[in-house]
Amino acid sequence: MSLFELANIHFGYVGCPPVLNGANLSLQAGERLCITGHNGAGKSTLLRIMVGLLKPNKGSITAFGQLCQQDKDFYSVRQRAGLVFQDADDQLFCPTVAEDIAFGPLNQGKSPAQAMQLVTDLLQQMQLGYLQDRVTHKLSGGEKRLVALASVLAMQPEVLLLDEPTNALDEENEARLVAILQGLPQAMVLVSHDPHFRRKIGNRTLRVVEGQLLESNASCRHAVA
Template identity: 55%
Template sequence: MAPLFRVEGLTFAYPGRAPVFDGVSFELQPGERLFLTGANGSGKSTLLRCLLGLLKPQAGRIIAFGEEPKTEAEFRQLRCRAGFVFQDPDDQLFSPTVIEDVAFGPLNMGLSRAEAVARAEEALEGLGLSAFRDRIAYKLSGGERRLVSLAAVLAMRPEVLLLDEPTNALDEKTTDRLADILTNLPQAMIAVSHDPYFRAEVGTRELFLHKGTMVDARPAGETARRMGVPGSVG
């Protein structure tokens, strides 16, 4: 089966700095829930942004859904198929009400107002958030805003989810709820997380970024712990 994402020899450095990662390669297969972990500053969030063309790597290839996007127009199309859930929901939610936030993506894809609202309502219902439909997003709790930001991405019906620290600042109850939601979604996903319990609950595979290179751990976490990779346990 063809991978959804294939990354070959990816290298990225911020101006005037050493490479964050150098020659990284991996694949995301259909049905996988792939977790990226490693020490702070190891390049996990940077890697997600490179996959979607939000940052431009200095070397390497990104093949997504069998094609290699190069122009901004091609990356815009990719972002409709691979939905990005930001680490901070406030970077994603900006409309007056929840329903408008969740409908924004489908509207931006060219759907009619009625179609976009229908998709938004479907996504909210699927996450048990229908009661928040007409609420003001910034007045919700942090956990509620995080779930609404996930609904906003799911309303676009992506084939892959990219999640940056999805449990950041969540309490245990909301973390458990999010774990249940993600394990029952059909989409393959790539997620960044420092939470070893969440990774063990949701993930099917882990990749550890360490000193610019990548360690593939099977079963999740064990190889990295044996190697003493920093950040491998949270």
């Protein structure tokens, strides 16, 4: 079973020219699909469409074997497919890092004690324990990005959708992110302008060109580590 099947997706923001114009995408278990394309090509728009934050004008979205047409069809999709936004400020909204990361697990029905344990364990695994009690809005850009990723991983999604995950990361944190992602079993869709990052993580690449997703032979590894 495909995790995602998007067929003939058309989308334009109200009053603006079309962004997607017959885009097709399929994501299988274990795949790490990279998406490239120039600024404004529609990559972030595509990820938002996949989890129902934007509604296509035309086309179909099947996620985890279910055709998703109405808003309610996407509630469970957003539990199972975690989107890390391009801008971490779109993701983080609680006063502290611990609260931000605990928000998803609490929403999924975990007790406060279970959620806090999960936060501590996850931050330790990510070597980010020192950030646990920090005030979120006072973090640096790179720290925010790592916390945003942690807040999505805390929900234990089956699919990760990552929008420019290396943005604002220094070399050390980028290497740490690569190690974290390489160690995860989930299927991923990775939007990234960085060819080195795509090579390290991805095993297939699609390029957004004039609103369509074209197979790209841009270098990408052919096997998952």
